[in-house]
Amino acid sequence: MTGADRTDFVHGQMTGDLRGAPTPGLVPCAFLNVRGQIEQFARAYRRPDDIYLHLDAGQAAPLAARLRRYIIFDQVELEDVSDTLRSVHVWDQAAPGWDEAGAAAQQWTLGDSLVLGGRVDRSGRPGVDLHYLARDEAAVLAELGGEERPLSDLDALRIVAGIPDIHRDALTGTLPQEVGLDVRGPLPAISYRKGCYVGQEIMARIEARGQTRFHLARVVGEGVPSHAEIRQGEKVVGQTGLSSGPHALARLRRELEDGAAVNVGAAVEVGGVTAHVQLLGHD
Template sequence: MPPTLCPVFSPYPDLMWTRLPSSGLRVTGADRTDFVHGQMTGDLRGAPTPGLVPCAFLNVRGQIEQFARAYRRPDDIYLHLDAGQAPLLAARLRRYIIFDQVELEDVSEVLRTVHVWDQAVPGWDDAGAGAQQWTLGGSLVLGGRVNRSGQPGVDLHYLARDEEAVLAALGGEERPLSELDALRVAAGIPDIQRDGLTGTLPQEVGLDVSGPLPAISYRKGCYVGQEIMARIEARGQTRFHLARVAGEGLPSHAEIRQGDKVVGQSGLSTGPLALARLRRELEDGAAVEVGGVSARVQLLGHD
């Protein structure tokens, strides 16, 4: 049950926020930065402290296993993931710990996360770093600048035990995840887990440097799947890319066909729109079928 919030004065009465189904890992130890940096597609070493780096963890074929946002802090690395993903990533990382001084802690049960739709968060510095820590409602909170709706907002992380005080101090209005998803899809911003895009190449689903969710560094050195990323960079593009499909009553996570040919897959549907991993040769406005429902392709223009 959501907490009962005490009525307080909010300097941002129009502020809107949404609870995010989340999990998380805390990485500590002397080798934490080098260890995590060597596993992820983003450049953690190059991030400031505090800093925020979107990233993917790939298999040897270069396909996405997990997507995370890595927060570099003075004493730890916090990996924010979608719900249920922390145990999977922890198991993967433990396979690579040999002589590294690294400890992993699953903090999914002790932390909570909301996304504030814009940067009008009490205590947040709009002109400041992409990751910030401050006190809100008497509790220490961690914030990261994240675009989940077509404009920069803030992912706000805090201890579950402090939720009532933090949300009371935050004020504003809670909005359902479905509304945030609708804005996200309309803006062409992928959510790897909710759109069912694991098992794909990052460049196919908007995670390349020119995409809506850049999460790759081609200059950071070796990591699992890095050789495939280098080949794709040299080749210039993949056979698939991120696009959108439009139609009435589109199903989520469905096969996309043009005639008798499978040309892609849809992500989470908001009804009339869904993001899609589509073959590049499809033109804007092309007719397709999404799980048997008629639709039209909408190119996003990121590439």
């Protein structure tokens, strides 16, 4: 995203505080509908000449279409760079040239390639999301060295660590506070002081009320399925996200209709499998 109005325009659409970010800077954020439900999750990189919005695969086009609907007199230009850029996650901030004590977003030359890095916790320990031109991929991966591991390895660690992935856990259409995006959550992506944006009125009401009816939890059971209803007795009390081994993150009701809590250690049924609720430590 380029143009003189890019920062003010995106700031007025997202839940995070882009204006308050340094340059370069990195701001996790959600884009909501008028009911306050998540449409997309992104990480916004503020750079001197542009703003780069990094999303899960396949999510750039829907977000670009949404943003274009709101451009009226703004001096803003959008480009989908999904075919131009590539991204990898480097665990434990081990990317050559990355300053572990430096800013959350950094840009430098790796070999002969210009790269953009962001400090992102995808496994329970901060790592680096590294972005580079597709044409430089072979050279960048050669500079990184080591063995490229499958995304499923990263999913296994983040699920145990209680870190949601909004797209892969199928958590779009939910309220940010229900799935760990609140200021004290594992993936904070909301500012309650940044001013108006789509869905902001709902966020203000939730802040005043104090909590939502659902929260992010983890369920554990042998063979627990992904994206399945969670039941306690006859009642549906939540839904699992992506599962890995015996673990799955879950959007879970805080209380049932009769007022009884879905407590830590409670037995639940997930797609015919008996599982138990675990404490995440974020709630």
